[in-house]
Structures are given as C-alpha cells and as structure tokens.
Amino acid sequence: xxxxxxxxxxxxxxxxxxxxxxxxxxxxxxxxxxxxxxxxxxxxxxxxxxxxxxxxxxxxxxxxxxxxxxxxxxxxxxxxxxxxxxxxxxxxxxxxxxxxxxxxxxxxxxxxxxxxxxxxxxxxxxxxxxxxxxxxxxxxxxxxxxxxxxxxxxxxxxxxxxxxxxxxxxxxxxxxxxxxxxxxxxxxxxxxxxxxxxxxxxxxxxxxxxxxxxxxxxxxxxxxxxxxxxxxxxxxxxxxxxxxxxxx
Numbered sequence: 253x254x255x256x257x258x259x260x261x262x263x264x265x266x267x268x269x270x271x272x273x274x275x276x277x278x279x280x281x282x283x284x285x286x287x288x289x290x291x292x293x294x295x296x297x298x299x300x301x302x303x304x305x306x307x308x309x310x311x312x313x314x315x316x317x318x319x320x321x322x323x324x325x326x327x328x329x330x331x332x333x334x335x336x337x338x339x340x341x342x343x344x345x346x347x348x349x350x351x352x353x354x355x356x357x358x359x360x361x362x363x364x365x366x367x368x369x370x371x372x373x374x375x376x377x378x379x380x381x382x383x384x385x386x387x388x389x390x391x392x393x394x395x396x397x398x399x400x401x402x403x404x405x406x407x408x409x410x411x412x413x414x415x416x417x418x419x420x421x422x423x424x425x426x427x428x429x430x431x432x433x434x435x436x437x438x439x440x441x442x443x444x445x446x447x448x449x450x451x452x453x454x455x456x457x458x459x460x461x462x463x464x465x466x467x468x469x470x471x472x473x474x475x476x477x478x479x480x481x482x483x484x485x486x487x488x489x490x491x492x493x494x495x496x497x498x499x500x
Contacts, residue, residue: 270316272457276449277310288441315457317351319422359462371465374473381429392435411438
C-alpha cells in the first residue's frame with residue numbers, strides 16, 4: 253500500500269474555514285452480532301427489528317483536519333474560552349488523527365488490565381491507503397455515497413462508502429484519505445460501521461491530543477503484544493487459575 257491518494261485541489265475549499273462535526277456510527281462485529289452478511293440484510297429490511305437492539309456506538313469528532321474517534325467521548329464546555337473541548341474517557345481505545353502534521357496516535361488506556369494494565373500510546377504517521385474508487389453509489393443515512401475499496405497488508409479487505417456532500421476528509425478509526433467523509437466501513441467480515449448521525453456543530457471544537465501512557469512505535473508495540481499475549485496461566489485473587497491464549 254504505497255500509493256497515497258492526493259486530493260489537495262479537491263480539498264482546498266474545505267480547509268479555508270475551520271469547522272467542527274460530530275459523527276455517530278453504529279458498530280456491528282461478527283463476534284457478537286453473527287455473520288455480517290446477515291446483519292447487512294437485516295439492516296436493509298424495513299421490517300427488521302435490528303435497530304431496536306442494544307447499540308454499540310462509536311463517535312468521531314472532527315475540526316479542521318484533526319479528529320478523535322472512540323466509543324465513549326464525553327464533551328464539556330470550557331468556561332474560560334469560546335471553544336468546546338472533547339475529552340475521552342479512559343475506558344477504551346481512542347484514535348487521534350492530525351492531518352496537519354501527519355500524526356496518528358492510538359491510545360490504549362489500561363491495556364489488557366488482567367496482564368499488563370498500563371496506558372499506552374502507539375504513535376506513527378497517518379496510514380496511507382491505496383483506495384480504488386468505483387462508480388457504484390448508494391444512499392446511506394440520507395447521503396449519496398460512493399464505493400471505494402482497498403486491501404490491507406494483512407489481507408483484510410476494506411469496503412468504504414464515502415460522501416462528498418460533507419466536506420471533510422476523514423473516517424472512523426484510522427481510516428481516511430477519500431474525497432469526503434466515510435459513512436460506512438466494513439473490515440472483511442468482522443466489523444461493520446454505519447454512520448447514523450452527522451452534526452455540524454455551532455462551536456469550534458478543540459480536540460486534545462492523547463497525553464497519557466508511554467509512547468511506542470508500531471514496531472515496539474508489536475513486540476510487546478507478542479510477549480504479553482503469549483499463552484500463560486495466571487492465578488486469580490480467589491486462588492483459581494485461568495489459561496490465557498491469544499485469539500486469532
């Protein structure tokens with residue numbers, strides 16, 4: 253994946269004025285929700301009750317080329333300024349993207365508490381995706397979307413639907429690089445994200461950079477993962493034992 257999509261001329265009008273958006277995604281995972289093909293069929297069936305089930309939501313907050321994405325972002329108003337800040341709770345993975353300085357930070361608070369239990373920040377350059385844009389279109393949450401695909405180095409196929417009706421070049425997790433907002437994203441047959449709400453905020457959002465935990469490179473974190481996630485037997489406080497194995 254060495255090809256970098258460049259949309260400088262396309263995006264220039266969007267970058268003149270700072271603007272803030274909050275996008276809510278509904279997340280489905282094959283581990284919990286079953287086969288994603290069946291989930292998609294249920295989502296497209298107007299008689300399905302899937303929308304009434306318990307929601308697993310993800311929020312993306314974006315301002316002027318900087319964004320933060322997580323499953324539980326808590327907003328609060330800064331009384332001493334005319335800006336509003338979004339601060340993530342320390343209970344889940346946070347993805348921070350800064351297109352201005354080409355930075356990606358994956359924040360892992362209390363990573364694997366039963367074994368490691370420390371805060372970690374994995375810092376790198378923004379990932380480059382060799383997006384293949386097609387002529388296929390679809391309506392998602394009221395927006396006209398275009399289909400784009402790519403394949404990751406690990407073999408995962410990424411299916412993205414983006415809309416150029418919203419002038420931001422971003423998407424959930426670490427995904428970005430299309431000429432518009434990614435409203436729907438599928439990672440192989442494991443994870444499906446569907447944008448259900450797009451709000452243009454009336455205040456400029458100041459997005460904080462994650463600042464807790466040791467900073468590691470992706471290579472250093474991979475070494476740590478392999479060591480920490482080796483099969484092992486641990487003893488619980490009640491004296492019982494449990495064997496931990498890394499899931500494939």
